[in-house]
Amino acid sequence: MAHADPETLTLLALGEPVADQSTVDHLRTCVACGSELDALREVVGVGRETRVERDLPAPPGAVWNRIAAETGAAAPPRRWRALLAVAVVAAVAGASGAVVVDRVSTPPAAAEQVVARADLAKLAGAPDGARGTARVVRTPGRTVLRVSVDGMPAPDGLYQVWLYDGAATMIPLGVLTGGQADMPLPGGVDLRTYRVVDVSAQRLGQQEHGTSMLQGNLS
Ligand SMILES: [Zn+2]
Structure with a gap:
């Protein structure tokens, strides 16, 4: 099959369940998709730990559009925040310069x-x-x-x-x-x-x- 699409990899990196078994099977054997997923996970890890100051550049339009398409108006806040963190950290990683960070608040865990x-x-x-x-x-x-x-x-x-x-x-x-x-x-x-x-x-x-x-x- 074709490589996994970026949206699916992003959701996987965020720990969201992905129902498509063929994608899961593909990821087991595809080095390219596996390393892309690893890289996204790293960004997610940074995103969960950090919050970027407001005056930093906005994410690129393509990323932003993808988030809007992925989440829609009814998106749960948790997913929205995580996707936002990914987009912002990705944008900052693409720009250069120091990033001032502090803790992001995470919602309380339910039924762990x-x-x-x-x-x-x-x-x-x-x-x-x-x-x-x-x-x-x-x-x-x-x-x-x-x-x-x-x-x-x-x-x-x-x-x-x-x-x-x-x-x-x-x-x-x-x-x-x-x-x-x-x-x-x-x-x-x-x-x-x-x-x-x-x-x-x-x-x-x-x-x-x-x-x-x-x-x-x-x-
Ligand atoms: Zn692949």
Whole structure:
């Protein structure tokens, strides 16, 4: 089939359910779409953590039109805000210059259920006292990996969260900014196989897995 369309990838990056099974199947095997989704997830992660000051440039018209088409007037506020965050962060990433950010308010979580958890222990690369937890949190609309860390120094580059099968394959979930982040779990990932949660230190722009700082097994 053709590559997944940008709207679908954006919704997936936001953790929204996508009913189209052929898209889900395609994403399992298509490296191009997979890396585009990874990049969008990274933007979503930044968008959820940050709010951009009002005097920054507006998003490009094409992005804006896509948001309007995607959401319509009846769009739920949560999705609107998330899409807006993606658009604004994408626009700012395209422009240059420093961004002043502060916390975005997120609506209270409804009917959350923790279905697995892991204590994250420090590895050789992490300082004494570094530790964390990871929880697989299911709500009616989405499943996320909620990662909290403590005692970690400010990174040289960034911290990235991965799922690992313990053998050969690591799936990048997103960038950890601040002490806690929710990372949408791809629908096709079997957590019985990808049991290991890994937090790595990455150089900026580094695509491959960097240096493991914290690790633990989901159970
Ligand atoms: Zn594709």
